[in-house]
Amino acid sequence: METETNKNDDYFAEDHLYEGRKKAPYFRMISQGLIGLFFSGAGVYQLIRIQKWEATGGSIKMNDFQQLLYKLVGKWGIFAFLLGLGAVFFYKAYTRWRRIKVQERLS
Numbered sequence: 001m002e003t004e005t006n007k008n009d010d011y012f013a014e015d016h017l018y019e020g021r022k023k024a025p026y027f028r029m030i031s032q033g034l035i036g037l038f039f040s041g042a043g044v045y046q047l048i049r050i051q052k053w054e055a056t057g058g059s060i061k062m063n064d065f066q067q068l069l070y071k072l073v074g075k076w077g078i079f080a081f082l083l084g085l086g087a088v089f090f091y092k093a094y095t096r097w098r099r100i101k102v103q104e105r106l107s
Contacts, residue, residue: 036089043082
């Protein structure tokens with residue numbers, strides 16, 4: 001019979017959310033959610049900023065990666081990229097929250 005948690009398992013560290021401090025998994029979940037919120041907000045901010053720039057003209061400051069994205073896919077590509085990054089971090093926070101709730105039910 002195999003034990004419930006096998007040390008050779010790839011997810012061994014993830015199965016023990018409460019190693020060390022009890023607040024650590026909550027901190028990680030909240031920080032991932034905040035990072036997702038940051039990227040989503042940055043996407044909206046960049047979209048508004050680029051729309052204003054396109055309407056009024058002048059100059060706008062962008063780094064090389066943003067310039068490349070803008071040349072390839074336009075303002076909506078930059079928006080989608082940042083929103084996608086935000087969605088990835090929201091998903092990570094959500095899955096961590098689900099794991100915490102499962103661990104609490106098992107305890």
